[in-house]
Amino acid sequence: MAFLVWLEQTALATWVGESLYGYPFLLSMHVTGLALIVGISSVINLSLLGVLPVTARDVQGSLLRLAWAGFAINALSGIALFTSQATYFVTSAAFLSKLLCIICGIMTVAIIQSRCRSNRSIGRVLPAFGLLCWLAAIAAGRLIAYL
Template identity: 25%
Template structure:
């Protein structure tokens, strides 16, 4: 199966056709996508700012919970994003802003894993006060911000 045939197959799936044909469904999925992004980026930015030492230690106990909420936000954003892309996957596959966003998301996820592995723990608090934690946090802020900007540019390319 060629790539173009795979894209046509995805766009013809009953769920994808329903997203296109049911009034209000696509905008509702889009709104959920934005809410997922808000949860993800809002929580991760808070964690990153604490790792950078900008927020006080009073926040430390909340960090693991913020990471869990960010993961929920990521799950919502990723699921809804897949649904949104499936409607016109062939167009997205050739959109430079979309491809940039996907690359940034891959790097951001890798950065999060490296932070956890470098700290020797899944608990982000182990990165507090370390140069590794500060570097990962600064990179994380730049990457998630870039992903949001790239996502907004998708519609304009």
């Protein structure tokens, strides 16, 4: 817990929590990263489920690189946002649930990417699970402010 208290006292945490532009800027970056990773992975998952007329292999190349860039933006901005209330977030069930859902969502993206590259079957369970993970992560993220 001492590390988390120290983290909350860093210049970054102070900038996020007290400056006029820190929190809004980082939150905007967080939402942008979220839109990229969740949006692109949702298109891939929906195409694998047969909902969209495009095949997952059609969107694998540059779009998936963009999705991973979105995840990097999301992770970096999320870490910066975390610093401002680290001691609260580690005790928040909603925050911990969000992290678990993100880990599961990222794992499904990585598995689907690997299977598409090797032309192995993916089935329907994995893309459906991926969609569920992202929806749950977004819902849990919104609940952090209220629980």
